[in-house]
Amino acid sequence: MSDSEPIVRVVGVHKYFTRGAERVDVLQNLSVDVPNGEFLALMGPSGSGKTTLLNLIAGLDTPSEGEVWVGDELISAMSEAQLARWRTRSIGFIFQFYHLLPVLSAYENVELPLLLLPLTTAQRRAQVTTAMELVGLTDRLSHRPGQLSGGQQQRVGIARAIVTDPTLIVADEPTGDLDARSADEILKLLDELQRSLQKTIIMVTHDPKAAERAQRILHLEKGQLVEQTVRQLERA
Numbered sequence: 001m002s003d004s005e006p007i008v009r010v011v012g013v014h015k016y017f018t019r020g021a022e023r024v025d026v027l028q029n030l031s032v033d034v035p036n037g038e039f040l041a042l043m044g045p046s047g048s049g050k051t052t053l054l055n056l057i058a059g060l061d062t063p064s065e066g067e068v069w070v071g072d073e074l075i076s077a078m079s080e081a082q083l084a085r086w087r088t089r090s091i092g093f094i095f096q097f098y099h100l101l102p103v104l105s106a107y108e109n110v111e112l113p114l115l116l117l118p119l120t121t122a123q124r125r126a127q128v129t130t131a132m133e134l135v136g137l138t139d140r141l142s143h144r145p146g147q148l149s150g151g152q153q154q155r156v157g158i159a160r161a162i163v164t165d166p167t168l169i170v171a172d173e174p175t176g177d178l179d180a181r182s183a184d185e186i187l188k189l190l191d192e193l194q195r196s197l198q199k200t201i202i203m204v205t206h207d208p209k210a211a212e213r214a215q216r217i218l219h220l221e222k223g224q225l226v227e228q229t230v231r232q233l234e235r236a
Contacts, residue, residue, distance in 0.1 A: 007167065007200050008034035008057055013066035013076075015052055015223075026052045027063070028223040037198040039191065041205055041214035048220040050204050051172060057202060058091050058170045059083045071167060088116045092161030094171035098153045100145040100160075106132070107141040110159045117164065131159040134197075135189060151182030158189060162199070169193070171203040175210050187213045 015027040027049045034040055034057075042050040055061040056068050059075050062083075068076040075086060100109045110131055114124045132138050135155040145153050154174065161169055171190070175183035191213050193199050203214065211217045219227035 005036075006033035007036040007038075007071060008032070008202075009067070009069040010053070010057065011067040011069070013053075013056065013063040013068065015049070015056065015061070016064050026223050027056075030066075030223070030225060032218065032225065034200060034202065037194070037200055038216060039194045039201045039203070039214045041203050041211040041217045042220065043205060043208075043211055043217055044220035044226075047222075049223040050220050053220065054170055054172060054202060054204050057168070058093065059087050088113065089164060090167040092164065092166040092169040094154075094157055094161045094169065094174045096173040096176040098145070098150075098157045098177075100153055100156060102145050105142050105144055106137060106148065106156045106159075109145070109156055110163050113160060113164050127163050127165075128159075131163040132156075134162065134193070135159045149182070150178050151185055154178065154182070154186050155189065158186070158193070162193065162197070167200070169199050169201045171201065173204055173206065175205070175207060183207075183210065 010030060010032040013027055013030045014025065016023050016025045018024070030053065042053060044050045052061065056063055057070070059078070063076050066076070067074060070090065073086065075083065078086060107128055110128045111124055114127060129138070132141060135158050137152060137155050137159065140148060140152060145156070148156065174190070175186055178186060187210055190201055190203070194201050203210070205211050215230070217229040218225055219229070
């Protein structure tokens, strides 16, 4: 794949489910390209399909019709087992409520995705240390989640998302559980990761201030793309 081609291609995607005799359309004939290295925000009211679209791109769900490509791989045609292996090496997840294991230290939480890869203890240690340095938490390696603030827990979550050097980072309401100051710090961190590591980040958010950090904003309504905003960001 050349650099000029998008890293994500969603082509003519429908997603629906049946409730009794009724068919409920969540996404309708949706096509989206995401360039490599873009910070993209998905916005829309509840039920608009934005989280469904994120899940399709992340390989957590499959479309009823249409295709989803990430790089050269047609992930919409993969089996559950193939998707599980693909997600391990290709996707970094950032969640609203962190999903850290309370009995593990910050180091151990970040290390978890690496345990699924053929790495030595030394290699895992090097990657965890690098990820924690990037989020500014090398002094909290031995702390458990309950000993960390919400903002620090989300930083651990971000370190876990980047520790495998994934193709994509997907974030579902990453600031939704944080106060304004912590939210701003997390958004600055995501912005820095996109710039310094050239990571492709796709973020679902209800918060217009959060979306303003993105280079492009897609607005969904009733399963369809209704508006696109391309921002001219001033880089400090």
